[in-house]
Amino acid sequence: TIPQAVTAIQSYAFYHTAIAEVTVPASVKTWGKYVFSGCAKLKTARVSCNSIGAFAFTSCTALSSLTIYANCRTFGENMLTYCESLTAITYEGTIAQWNAITKPVNWMSSGEQSYNDYLKKIQCVDGYLEYDPENNVWNEVKNG
Structure with missing residues (x-):
């Protein structure tokens, strides 16, 4: 767990380390690459x-x-590239809040690609988004 006193994480801070689990607190305002x-x-x-x-x-x-x-309000480019084991993300907000996050086209892939072939679902508190690779879109599925 990164301490609450930490407000910035420098580029490559944990690069190639054996860390198995991490919690990044709300106090962190800036990330390096x-x-x-x-x-x-x-x-x-x-x-x-x-x-x-x-x-x-x-x-x-x-x-x-x-x-x-x-x-969370913004995602960086390529933040989930080559994360083959990640099939779903749990998002602690609503679908509308997820959609309001500023995301570059390639937030989950590399180069100009907008998608990877492993991430299939974004679970939100009021439903989920499911990826449709045929049409290259996230479809919303509301609870109830």
Whole structure:
């Protein structure tokens, strides 16, 4: 767990380390690039700050649990590239809040691609979004 006193995480801070689980507190206001990139043993990440940096989890091949809190407002480019074990994201807000997050086209993939072939679902408190690879869109499925 990153301490509440931390307000910035520098580029490559945990790059290629053996970290297995991480919680990023709301106190973190700035991320460098590649903060957790290449952490092959990282399985669980919880992010409660208002942004996630570029290339944050690139090549975290074991990452299978990512929880993003509702106060998150921006995603960096390529933040989930090569995270083959990540099939779903748990988002602690509504579908409307998820849709309001500022995301570059390539937030979950590399280059100009807008999608990867593993992330299929974004679970929100009022339903979920399911990826339709045929039409390259996220479809909303509301609870009830």
